[in-house]
Amino acid sequence: MMIMIHQNMCVVTVVVCVICLFMEMQHVSGVTRKTVYITQNESGARYTLNKGNDTKWLAKGYYAALNNDTGWGYLQVQTNPQNNDTSQAFAAGYVESLLTYDLMYKHWYNTLHGFCETRQALCQRVQDHLDKNLVWVNDMIANHSNTEPYWHQVNLFYYHLEGLAFGYKTAREAEGDTSKNLTFNDLLWLNIQGDLEDLFSAFDTNTGDPPSVRGAQLPASTTCSALIKLLPDSSDLYTSHDTWSSFQSMLRVQKRYIFPYKMLPDSNDTVPGHVITFSSYPGTIQSGDDFYVTSAGLATLETTTGNNNRSLWQYVTPEGQVLEQVRTMVANRLGHCGMSWSKTFSLYNSGTYNNQWMVVDYKRFKKGTPQSLLKDKLLWVLEQLPGYIRAEDKTEVLRQQSYWPSYNSHYFPDIYNLSGQGELAAKYGDWFTYDRTPRALIFKRDHVKVNDTSSMIALMRYNDYLHDPLSRCNCTPPYSGENAIACRNDVNPINGTYPFPALGHRPHTATDMKLTTADLITKLQFIAIAGPPYNTYLPPFQWSKSDYKDLPHLGHPDVFQYQPVLFKWQW
Structure with a gap:
């Protein structure tokens, strides 16, 4: 039995060169449709725009805001296998945040804002448990992600989440919005509510009826x-x-992830589940349903x-x-x-x-x-x-x-x-x-x-x-x-x-x-x-x-x- 949490360290290790982006926005019959391309900037100096026609694109995303028409938004993210898996994973999260950062905050606010205000001691016990996992998880990733497919995929999950957090921060700052801050830990909690x-229940000292x-x-x-x-x-x-x-x-949000990850960092074999379509929510990189x-x-x-x-x-x-x-x-x-x-x-x-x-x-x-x-x-x-x-x-x-x-x-x-x-x-x-x-x-x-x-x-x-x-x-x-x-x-x-x-x-x-x-x-x-x-x-x-x-x-x-x-x- 094991628990995995990944320290907020991927920004340094993944983004060895800065990412360029291009965003195209369309309004059709009142519906917003956005497309984003992420490309590596070889200079590593700054963010620049890219038209999306560069064959070296790292990740691309599409979002259709149809919530008022169908009850769903639709998000599609695809990464380029010409890049290493960790770069793909980070860029995938980055793209998703650029497309949906405003919804991410709303969903977090609706479901988690203020939750711990009346449960501070209990929330701290849970957070302590999660924090203690960081050392063990990072150790397992460091020792096994290059040789065991399982740990390679665990590593990619947290790179994906790091990219989501970094993209959220980037999008929020680009909008000049200083009030709606969400940290990596906020997004982690959003992703693990189950x-x-x-x-x-495990850490609640007040025993009572189960959920x-x-x-x-x-x-x-x-x-x-x-x-x-x-x-x-x-x-x-x-x-x-x-x-x-x-x-x-x-x-x-319904999501489709096209991530042609490899079984191992140096492998030529793509994972069986390289495309996954699922029901989901803003800011979550799994379904939760x-x-x-x-x-x-x-x-x-x-x-x-x-x-x-x-x-x-x-x-x-x-x-x-x-x-x-x-x-x-x-x-x-x-x-x-x-x-x-x-x-x-x-x-x-x-x-x-x-x-x-x-x-x-x-x-x-x-x-x-x-x-x-x-x-x-x-x-x-x-x-x-x-x-x-x-x-x-x-x-x-x-x-x-x-x-x-x-x-x-x-x-x-x-x-x-x-x-x-x-x-x-x-x-x-x-x-x-x-x-x-x-x-x-x-x-x-x-x-x-x-x-x-x-x-x-x-x-x-x-x-x-x-x-x-x-x-x-x-x-x-x-x-x-x-x-x-x-x-x-x-x-x-x-x-x-x-x-x-x-x-x-x-x-x-x-x-x-x-x-x-x-x-x-x-x-x-x-x-x-x-x-x-x-x-x-x-x-x-x-x-x-x-x-x-x-x-x-x-x-x-x-x-x-x-x-x-x-x-x-x-x-």
């Missing part, structure tokens, strides 16, 4: 619904995911399962562990199949951001293959706890029932028992079981309705909490907007009574839907919907009419009433 949620009972502490922490569904005639295999998070987190499609033909996604056994937090230590949200990107780049992804991800388990991961290897799916003859290793499932990971080929479940659901509950019995979830089931009932919790029963009942993308989207956006008997609870009134595939906790009455807070009125919702298919993944695309679910009985979320309107939501549209979109990438 890990932070568990670190706060699965009370809800998350951090506004950008996520729980989710996911479904992998084989169509009745085996004509397609759908992989879909709903993020569940706070309303504050809904400043969204998590939902990815990679050039290795993999769809990787998770729902958060958490840890409810406080005794396991002893295995979260400041040395020998890599943060989960770093390990995810390392596995996405090095993984060429479900098994290799799982093995890579399992190295240096941090015991933080404990999730159920699913890896769908679309290379092993052939349209029309009978359900009973699906190839082994099509679906790998991994579950993590502090000190323990279990991963298995679960294609047999698809053969047996044509679907794999995921809804924040542990599947493997040993993980379930070790996590302490059984104790919660004994205390609170079926909601904390694997097979009798509301979403398990809804998926079991309704997956048979899926026969095309429209019906799959309908299921993933499903919330009929007022009428569906499976949404009922021992509550007053006797139902909860939490008990649906796509939750809406804001619609629960403020004066309602609930057996535990997660079922009640709180600023928590399904914030999106993503869906890829056997055809779309070949283009590294997915269909997406931004914002909470809405229907005849469920009004669209509107900030100005919400009792949560005073929560920070810089950059958000007022009303979230968006349709499915399939974005056409530039490169």
Whole structure:
């Protein structure tokens, strides 16, 4: 088990020559579209403009600000393999900040600003833990990044983050903005909010209900619904995911990274996951939701399962562990199949951001293959706890029932028992079981309705909490907007009574839907919907009419009433 943090030292080592840039901005029908090129300046003296026609370009980026039209911004960053990997990684972060620095601040402000004001002692314990990792991480990188692909990719993650921080500072200063300062550490926290949620639980001396009972502490922490569904005639295999998070987190960006990194600094072999498309946020260089499609033909996604056994937090230590949200990107780049992804991800388990991961290897799916003859290793499932990971080929479940659901509950019995979830089931009932919790029963009942993308989207956006008997609870009134595939906790009455807070009125919702298919993944695309679910009985979320309107939501549209979109990438 290990945790990785990288000291703020890459600016010196990466930028051996200064970077030149060219930015082109277009306004089409009120939509801002920006293109940036980064080129090395051989003189190393200053920043200059470049027209983007230099074959020695280091990185280029494109951003389309379509948040008001679709609920999403779209960011694409590509690096040039004629340059070394560390220069590519740093330049990629630099480009992203130049294109989105204003959004980065807004998302940080919405989700992290002021968080530690009432938790100063706890935040300091967490920061101390992260700081102690710096020495160990830098030592591992110094000793192993030239000879081990794993550590080379870890190194590149932090170079990427350093470039993001440097680019943010450059863009802010260019605008003459001295007030919106974000440091490397601020951006690190922005990128590891899933890990932070568990670190706060691990270091909190005030023992109480775990996040699965009370809800998350951090506004950008996520729980989710996911479904992998084989169509009745085996004509397609759908992989879909709903993020569940706070309303504050809904400043969204879809990203495509084209980073032709090598397996090692002196290698000629490019990593399998050199192109990754994913749902994300401003300032984060990983998904966080998590939902990815990679050039290795993999769809990787998770729902958060958490840890409810406080005794396991002893295995979260400041040395020998890599943060989960770093390990995810390392596995996405090095993984060429479900098994290799799982093995890579399992190295240096941090015991933080404990999730159920699913890896769908679309290379092993052939349209029309009978359900009973699906190839082994099509679906790998991994579950993590502090000190323990279990991963298995679960294609047999698809053969047996044509679907794999995921809804924040542990599947493997040993993980379930070790996590302490059984104790919660004994205390609170079926909601904390694997097979009798509301979403398990809804998926079991309704997956048979899926026969095309429209019906799959309908299921993933499903919330009929007022009428569906499976949404009922021992509550007053006797139902909860939490008990649906796509939750809406804001619609629960403020004066309602609930057996535990997660079922009640709180600023928590399904914030999106993503869906890829056997055809779309070949283009590294997915269909997406931004914002909470809405229907005849469920009004669209509107900030100005919400009792949560005073929560920070810089950059958000007022009303979230968006349709499915399939974005056409530039490169």
